[in-house]
Amino acid sequence: MADLDDIDHALLRLLRQDARRTFSEMAEKVGLSVAAVKRRVDRLRELGVITGFTAQIDYAKLGWGIEAFTELRYSGSAPVSEIIRTATVAPEVQAIYTTAGDPDALVSIRARDMRHLQQVIDTLRRAGNVTGTKTLMVMDVWTRSDVDPMTPTRPSAPSGQSGQSGSPGPSGPTRGGPTRGSGTNRLPGASGPSSTRPRPAS
């Protein structure tokens, strides 16, 4: 797990709010020189903490006003690769989350209208060995925005997993939805300055 200091977290927060910010602007906000900021951002990318930069799009404005989540159940023990393959057949599928437990997967779908959604679901049902689906129509979306990427804060306890570094990722594909600036994203029990990396902020 990368060891980042407060400035690195501040940079992540700034880039999260606006990925097109200039280094100059960020430098001013965090109190470092432009060169230092660039070096840090480059490092964050090398570390894989920042995986990329993307534009957020309001699909509804492009004519794709329907958003839904469909739970998929497969027969037998379908391997993850199989699940992803089948769900990928439809271009309307935006994301696929393979899960442990009852539904075997949860897929995020974007469609133009109900009829279109129906077709997508039918396609999914026919692909591979899907035994059942359950669809949730999304009415409204709220995504955390005020946030800065969470700071590591001390691990709560030796319990579950530890590793799993792959590259998970929640994600609500953009949606013109509402955005509320509320929650803080500081951890409740958080405390300790987790930063392990000595980095004089000056």
Add this chain to the structure above:
Amino acid sequence: MADLDDIDHALLRLLRQDARRTFSEMAEKVGLSVAAVKRRVDRLRELGVITGFTAQIDYAKLGWGIEAFTELRYSGSAPVSEIIRTATVAPEVQAIYTTAGDPDALVSIRARDMRHLQQVIDTLRRAGNVTGTKTLMVMDVWTRSDVDPMTPTRPSAPSGQSGQSGSPGPSGPTRGGPTRGSGTNRLPGASGPSSTRPRPAS
């Protein structure tokens, strides 16, 4: 619904792949001048098609290796605002999708480990009038990345459409977190609402 031509879609695709691309680079790729590209991107922002630019972060690298979706059920008829409020109490909640039907909402959660996730869910259960929850642990995530924002593809048939084959292609942040940012300080341009624009595809 905004009327965009092929070049606009190409720009959306390019910015989706890498939001920090320079106008010069995009200009070269789409075959227009830098000025023209800037004008179009500014317009896409004014239209609200592009809602912002954000950095995609690998939370696992920050020590948040657990990702889960929790379905929430509320007693009575909890209004959307109430649902969002309660789910927002936990900073670990990344996104909230209020849905029509059985679960009243689906929330995306990020946690350090199982124990931590447990705490978050407990918090949600206690907040507001949540009557039940069901959690899906995310094992793997796949998000559409090869794509360009879906093109409206002409509603080919009577009712809605049938051939959804056009050239859609949703796209999800390659793998990052919930997205939602908004302001960009670059690309200001915004000024007057530019009314519809029937434009020659050049």
Add this chain to the structure above:
DNA sequence: GATGAAATCATAAATCG
């Protein structure tokens, strides 16, 4: 109404201390 070209200003990238 939209574009391209050129001039000006801002920012990024590279180098050096």
Add this chain to the structure above:
DNA sequence: CGATTTATGATTTCATC
């Protein structure tokens, strides 16, 4: 890490179709 220099890109203006 900061400062300076140099290269590149962003913006605005203006003339053209």
